[in-house]
Amino acid sequence: MIELEGLSKRYGEKVAVSSLTFTVRPGIVTGFLGPNGAGKSTTMRMMLGLDRPTAGDVRIDGRHYADLKDPLKYIGALLDAKAVHGGRSAYNHLLCLAQSNGIPNSRVHEVLDTVGLSAVAKKKAKGFSLGMGQRLGIAGALLGDPRILMFDEPVNGLDPEGIHWIRNLMKSLAAQGRTVFVSSHLMSEMALTAEHLVVIGQGRLLADTSMAEFIRQNSRAYVRIRTPQRERLLDVLHGAGITVVETGSGALEVDAGKPERIGELAAQHQIVLHELSPQQASLEEAFMQLTAESVEYHAHSDTALPHQWGDGWERG
Numbered sequence: 001m002i003e004l005e006g007l008s009k010r011y012g013e014k015v016a017v018s019s020l021t022f023t024v025r026p027g028i029v030t031g032f033l034g035p036n037g038a039g040k041s042t043t044m045r046m047m048l049g050l051d052r053p054t055a056g057d058v059r060i061d062g063r064h065y066a067d068l069k070d071p072l073k074y075i076g077a078l079l080d081a082k083a084v085h086g087g088r089s090a091y092n093h094l095l096c097l098a099q100s101n102g103i104p105n106s107r108v109h110e111v112l113d114t115v116g117l118s119a120v121a122k123k124k125a126k127g128f129s130l131g132m133g134q135r136l137g138i139a140g141a142l143l144g145d146p147r148i149l150m151f152d153e154p155v156n157g158l159d160p161e162g163i164h165w166i167r168n169l170m171k172s173l174a175a176q177g178r179t180v181f182v183s184s185h186l187m188s189e190m191a192l193t194a195e196h197l198v199v200i201g202q203g204r205l206l207a208d209t210s211m212a213e214f215i216r217q218n219s220r221a222y223v224r225i226r227t228p229q230r231e232r233l234l235d236v237l238h239g240a241g242i243t244v245v246e247t248g249s250g251a252l253e254v255d256a257g258k259p260e261r262i263g264e265l266a267a268q269h270q271i272v273l274h275e276l277s278p279q280q281a282s283l284e285e286a287f288m289q290l291t292a293e294s295v296e297y298h299a300h301s302d303t304a305l306p307h308q309w310g311d312g313w314e315r316g
């Protein structure tokens with residue numbers, strides 16, 4: 001379990017993290033979301049004792065990180081996959097970590113095998129692709145067989161097979177009763193992986209809730225209907241006291257409507273339906289809805305592509 005209590009971090013005038021209080025629980029994957037610059041990495045660094053909080057407290061299974069003997073046995077983290085001595089082989093990199101944390105050397109082979117790097121164990125890390133580097137970082141996180149795992153953008157650079165693998169790995173680690181805390185900007189991936197979400201914006205807590213509840217609270221659920229007898233169906237639905245939204249595409253939308261009731265009404269009046277489908281917004285839509293006001297960097301969507309990367313960006 002990771003417990004944050006009033007955690008804050010200020011860099012000069014800049015408040016990166018503001019009074020965050022939440023608990024990351026064992027047995028499930030908890031997703032950590034927020035727009036660019038929201039304070040996710042700063043929060044994760046403070047959890048690992050790499051940054052000192054300006055105020056507040058973080059506890060790892062009830063203790064401060066600095067008080068953990070052999071910390072890799074308690075919490076494993078992938079923060080920056082490039083934070084590896086490039087001249088060292090994957091095996092030697094992990095061996096150094098193992099020896100400085102009282103972990104048996106045999107564990108190095110086990111984790112190399114788990115992440116699929118056994119064949120390149122003796123190769124220098126500087127020759128690794130982005131995806132191989134991510135796998136090496138994940139091997140380091142798993143090395144101490146910790147009860148708590150933290151991953152900052154773990155699927156970065158992984159191919160579809162690698163993404164599938166890390167998704168299943170995180171779920172199986174959680175199913176073993178471990179605490180799994182993961183940040184990602186890939187909403188579709190997060191929707192498939194996390195059961196619970198913590199969302200921050202401009203350093204502040206915006207949501208701490210289950211994935212299903214988050215989507216329900218921050219999006220609109222409706223039923224979409226297509227029919228060649230649009231006017232007749234509109235009359236029938238209005239007659240039944242059902243409010244209908246007419247869309248430009250010709251479809252009809254009914255908020256909070258029960259598809260069964262609409263189908264029965266259509267059948268009673270012998271109206272042909274081509275579509276009757278409940279719609280729920282995606283995690284991405286719900287996230288954009290919730291964080292719209294706390295996004296710091298916006299791109300112009302109505303202009304042509306900028307000549308130089310970065311030209312079209314402005315601070316909102």
Ligand SMILES: Nc1ncnc2c1ncn2[C@@H]1O[C@H](COP(=O)(O)OP(=O)(O)OP(=O)(O)O)[C@@H](O)[C@H]1O
Nearest residue numbers: 011014015016034035036037038039040041042043
């Ligand atoms: N060492 C630092 N010195 C000054 N400001 C910093 C420092 N580290 C982070 N910040 C600022 O703190 C804020 C939060 O940054 P952080 O990297 O934690 O956000 P993030 O949510 O991880 O962003 P991203 O999704 O873009 O990785 C940003 O405004 C950033 O510029």
